[in-house]
Amino acid sequence: SNDYRVVVFGAGGVGKSSLVLRFVKGTFRESYIPTIEDTYRQVISSNKTICTLQITDTTGSHQFPAMQRLSISKGHAFILVYSVSSRQSLEELKPIWQTIREIKGTDLPNIPVMLAGNKCDESPEIREVSAAEGQVQAQEWGVSFMETSAKTNHNVTQLFQELLNMEKNR
Ligand code: GDP
Ligand code: MG
Numbered sequence: 753s754n755d756y757r758v759v760v761f762g763a764g765g766v767g768k769s770s771l772v773l774r775f776v777k778g779t780f781r782e783s784y785i786p787t788i789e790d791t792y793r794q795v796i797s798s799n800k801t802i803c804t805l806q807i808t809d810t811t812g813s814h815q816f817p818a819m820q821r822l823s824i825s826k827g828h829a830f831i832l833v834y835s836v837s838s839r840q841s842l843e844e845l846k847p848i849w850q851t852i853r854e855i856k857g858t859d860l861p862n863i864p865v866m867l868a869g870n871k872c873d874e875s876p877e878i879r880e881v882s883a884a885e886g887q888v889q890a891q892e893w894g895v896s897f898m899e900t901s902a903k904t905n906h907n908v909t910q911l912f913q914e915l916l917n918m919e920k921n922r
Contacts, residue, residue, distance in 0.1 A: 757806045758915060759823045762833030763844040764812040767870040770902035771833065772809045775912055780903055787811050789819070798916045805912065820848070824855045829864040829915040836869045836899065839880040842889065849893060864918035865895035868911055872899035 760768045769787050773779055776792045792807045808823055815823075824830075830852060834841040845867075856863055869886040883899055890897035896914060900907040 755804050755806050756916070756919075757808065757826055757828045758831065758912070759808045759810065759827040759829075760831045760833060761810055761820075761845070761848045762812055762868075762870075763835075763838070763841040766812075766833045766835040766838070766841045767900075767902050768812065768833050769809050771831075771868070771870060771900060771908060771911065772807055774902040774905060774908045776807070780905075789815070794912075796912065796916065798913065803916065807912075820851065821855060824852055829866075829919070831866045831868055831911065831915070832895070833868045833870050834881065834886075835871045835874075836881050836883075836886070837871055837874045837878045842881055842886075861894070864915040865893070866911055866915060867893070867895050867897045869897070869899040871901060871903070872906060873901040873904045 760772060762768050764786065765784060770780060772792055776794045787809055789811055790809045792809065794805045794807065796803055796805050810823060832845045832848065834845055853860060867886060867890040869881060869883065886899065887897050896918065898907050898911055900911055902908060
């Protein structure tokens with residue numbers, strides 16, 4: 753099948769569900785509704801190929817370890833989300849990244865991964881992670897980086913589209 757499985761990881765409250773809902777449904781909500789685990793499908797075209805993205809919105813760091821490992825094993829591509837207003841949320845991605853490395857092993861260079869600094873619309877006074885710091889982290893891991901906002905719809909389509917572009921370019 754043409755299904756392409758994308759898994760979204762990140763701490764609770766960083767905006768994983770908001771990014772997915774913005775991309776799939778074009779909506780945004782101000783309230784915080786904790787996720788169990790949801791899967792969405794979105795048809796996306798790039799050049800002449802049409803592909804169905806199967807997007808798994810995880811519960812974040814509180815996901816059961818066995819479920820996290822299963823999502824990683826089945827995933828073709830990953831989006832690692834933190835909030836630019838929480839340094840802690842960037843820290844919380846580190847063990848997830850270690851697990852991805854461990855499970856994907858030598859295949860990892862062929863796997864599209866995006867690091868997303870979400871909530872870039874937030875005012876500078878409450879920002880804790882600069883774009884430059886996000887970029888440095890991404891370089892260290894050898895992944896791509898973008899700042900996003902589910903609220904203003906900044907870089908949301910690009911975030912998902914870029915995963916497919918990385919796939920085609922290898
Ligand atoms: P999740 O736990 O990672 O799935 O986070 P949610 O998507 O449920 O979002 C948590 C909270 O952050 C909600 O109140 C959202 O409205 C808010 N939020 C999500 N994305 C953004 C964003 O890009 N900018 C701002 N300002 N708030 C956001
Ligand atoms: Mg959620």
